[in-house]
């Protein structure tokens with residue numbers, strides 16, 4: 001495989017960054033996860049826009065235009081000959097000294113990795129996931145605002161560890177007020193009496209591009225869908241629960257903290273939304 005590294009396409013074994021890179025030393029940087037389906041880079045423009053907004057928020061000037069960045073993503077896929085792939089785009093503050101001051105960093109490091117990745121095994125799309133809520137809270141402090149896809153993903157890593165310790169693959173974070181926020185790398189939706197609800201991002205959640213796609217699908221199909229705070233109780237008594245994310249796509253949840261959701265199998269509205277989402281993945285993007 002070839003990795004885009006600062007303007008060049010280098011073999012995987014040669015794709016290395018300095019130990020003085022502030023992305024490594026301080027988690028000082030941002031990233032995106034993007035999917036390509038049958039040669040269609042799904043909602044690439046939205047991902048690039050979010051990347052540049054994350055960069056702006058942390059005062060990181062990316063020395064490329066959004067168009068050049070999009071072209072680099074497409075070219076990385078082309079060079080690897082991938083029609084279906086998961087793409088990881090990383091921009092760090094770059095190589096500096098041991099001090100925090102980013103003014104000593106010469107230029108941002110820009111990395112694009114394309115790989116074949118499926119987050120959850122196929123059986124869970126058919127049977128649904130069991131998940132738990134975990135002690136790690138989704139807080140919303142300044143630069144660690146979950147709306148910024150920064151390289152500071154320690155909370156999310158802890159959620160994965162806490163999920164694994166509970167014997168499940170994914171978990172939900174609450175914020176400090178007890179409202180449900182999101183998973184370690186995905187947004188959450190509940191369905192009750194035909195109404196679809198997802199937490200507003202101000203509670204502490206990334207504005208997921210898959211989340212937005214689901215909200216749009218609901219609007220197009222005339223299904224009521226709102227962004228409204230809810231608690232664990234609302235999840236436990238929901239008719240259906242599902243998660244959304246670039247890597248996970250749309251995946252049903254059938255058990256939360258030992259409470260069986262609905263009849264314990266993926267709900268019919270969730271299955272319909274999965275079908276509708278899959279229809280858009282090969283058309284809604286850049287060829």
Ligand code: PLP
Pocket residue numbers: 033156182183184185186187205206207208209210211244245246247
């Ligand atoms: N929440 C977090 C914390 C994430 O890292 C991601 C992954 O990007 C998501 C939600 C889902 O967002 P998207 O659908 O844009 O991939």
